[in-house]
Amino acid sequence: MSHGNMNLTLKIWRQNSGSEPGQLVTYPVKDISPDMSFLEMFDVLNEQLVAKNESPIVFDHDCREGICGMCSMVINGRAHGPKTGITTCQLHMRSFKDGDTIVVEPWRAQAFPVIKDLTVDRSSFERIQAKGGFISVNTGTAQDANCLPIPKDDADASFNAAACIGCGACVATCKNASAMLFVAAKVSQFALLPQGKVEATTRVKNMVAQMDAEGFGSCTNTGACEVECPKGISLENIARMNREYLVANCVS
Amino acid sequence: MSNSSPSFLKSSLGKKFIMGFTGLFLISFLVVHVCINACIYFNDSGETFNMAAHFMSHNIIIRVVEVGLFIGIILHIVQALIIIMHNNKARPQKYAVQNQAVSSKWYSRSMGLLGTLLLMFLIVHLANFWVPTKIAVYTGKEQNSFEELKEVFANPIILVVYLLGIVSLFYHLLHGFQSAFQSFGLNHKKYTPFIKSFGFWYSLLICLVFASMPITLYLGLIK
Numbered sequence: 001m002s003h004g005n006m007n008l009t010l011k012i013w014r015q016n017s018g019s020e021p022g023q024l025v026t027y028p029v030k031d032i033s034p035d036m037s038f039l040e041m042f043d044v045l046n047e048q049l050v051a052k053n054e055s056p057i058v059f060d061h062d063c064r065e066g067i068c069g070m071c072s073m074v075i076n077g078r079a080h081g082p083k084t085g086i087t088t089c090q091l092h093m094r095s096f097k098d099g100d101t102i103v104v105e106p107w108r109a110q111a112f113p114v115i116k117d118l119t120v121d122r123s124s125f126e127r128i129q130a131k132g133g134f135i136s137v138n139t140g141t142a143q144d145a146n147c148l149p150i151p152k153d154d155a156d157a158s159f160n161a162a163a164c165i166g167c168g169a170c171v172a173t174c175k176n177a178s179a180m181l182f183v184a185a186k187v188s189q190f191a192l193l194p195q196g197k198v199e200a201t202t203r204v205k206n207m208v209a210q211m212d213a214e215g216f217g218s219c220t221n222t223g224a225c226e227v228e229c230p231k232g233i234s235l236e237n238i239a240r241m242n243r244e245y246l247v248a249n250c251v252s
Numbered sequence: 253m254s255n256s257s258p259s260f261l262k263s264s265l266g267k268k269f270i271m272g273f274t275g276l277f278l279i280s281f282l283v284v285h286v287c288i289n290a291c292i293y294f295n296d297s298g299e300t301f302n303m304a305a306h307f308m309s310h311n312i313i314i315r316v317v318e319v320g321l322f323i324g325i326i327l328h329i330v331q332a333l334i335i336i337m338h339n340n341k342a343r344p345q346k347y348a349v350q351n352q353a354v355s356s357k358w359y360s361r362s363m364g365l366l367g368t369l370l371l372m373f374l375i376v377h378l379a380n381f382w383v384p385t386k387i388a389v390y391t392g393k394e395q396n397s398f399e400e401l402k403e404v405f406a407n408p409i410i411l412v413v414y415l416l417g418i419v420s421l422f423y424h425l426l427h428g429f430q431s432a433f434q435s436f437g438l439n440h441k442k443y444t445p446f447i448k449s450f451g452f453w454y455s456l457l458i459c460l461v462f463a464s465m466p467i468t469l470y471l472g473l474i475k
Binding site: 011013024074076077078103105108109110111173175176177178208209211212215216217218219220221222223224227228235236238239240241242243244245246249 | 260263264265266267268269335338339341342343344345346347348349350351352354355356357360361363427430431434435436437438439440441
């Protein structure tokens with residue numbers, strides 16, 4: 001074992017399909033470099049499993065640089081692991097110590113059913129988006145940007161809300177499995193801009209209705225989502241959505 | 253985009269709005285309650301306190317508001333139960349390992365438990381004071397509320413029950429006060445720090461004054 005490398009005990013959730021029960025299975029891994037990412041450690045383990053003719057652990061991943069929102073692991077009871085402001089793929093093994101036991105579970109929510117092992121079905125987010133997470137514009141040449149003056153603070157707040165990658169860490173972290181932070185970010189990014197005002201009323205009503213229909217819990221303002229969000233989406237967005245929703249119900 | 257949403261009050265956001273609204277209503281009631289309690293500190297053998305208590309139990313406007321208060325409490329409890337049952341269904345499979353302490357305060361996650369303790373306390377509290385007062389009002393009997401107070405708080409078990417009730421109230425308010433504003437959509441960089449610190453000092457002050465009453469009476473500091 002080269003200097004600084006680690007031996008770890010992994011306890012990983014294995015589940016063949018959504019309809020079968022799953023359980024935590026223990027896997028010892030040896031000689032893990034502290035410079036590996038958490039997912040690279042999984043790649044090493046999976047290669048060992050394949051070599052032994054065992055089924056590899058299924059987990060979601062794509063860009064591996066924290067922007068696609070695919071990776072989704074609850075590591076030792078925390079969405080995306082022990083660090084804040086990063087996704088699972090940005091977590092490195094130097095955040096752990098030699099001899100550690102690491103428990104890895106999928107996002108747990110009624111609205112995120114397990115597909116296999118650590119992979120969950122997050123299409124509920126897409127159905128919420130489809131209810132209003134867009135603006136309707138006619139095709140044609142884009143108008144001159146200076147025709148629509150937008151205060152810098154609004155533009156920044158909208159951009160910060162739009163930074164949401166839809167990974168679902170907010171749902172995974174929330175004690176009520178509530179999707180409020182996600183939906184609030186998607187509502188806010190348009191609510192702050194003149195382009196979003198046209199459909200503001202129906203947008204918030206329809207997206208909230210879909211969020212409720214998907215079986216997400218409701219918000220009890222514990223603030224855990226904001227802490228665990230890899231993109232630092234602020235709770236102010238939830239308040240903005242509450243406000244938008246109240247106004248939308250008053251006027252229509 | 254067509255509109256196909258259910259009514260406001262049936263939505264998850266609407267339910268939270270009712271929780272916040274009834275919560276703030278109950279919070280405003282606490283101010284009245286604590287002010288009347290504080291009348292014992294005139295230290296005039298309960299003369300001022302009895303006057304205030306008589307006003308509260310006989311004034312027609314207060315009696316009407318009292319009905320509103322009970323409706324508020326019941327709505328707050330019923331909505332809480334509906335929300336808790338809904339939230340429990342949102343995560344049927346629990347985590348094997350949970351590390352919630354790093355991302356949220358324990359009392360913000362324990363509002364249901366704190367509320368249940370408060371309800372149990374409330375039942376004891378109503379049985380101690382509200383029920384005898386009602387009986388006195390309806391039978392037309394002259395009542396010395398201050399003497400009743402001293403009698404009840406002479407019991408150390410009652411004293412402990414009240415202090416535990418007040419601790420539950422403190423933590424319930426600590427989260428509930430600022431949470432209500434968030435549910436109403438009132439979150440602003442400029443005002444939220446004020447709302448949060450006001451909520452903290454409000455919770456602390458109200459609970460300290462509430463706690464001081466049974467303690468001073470038990471110790472016989474107020475006669």
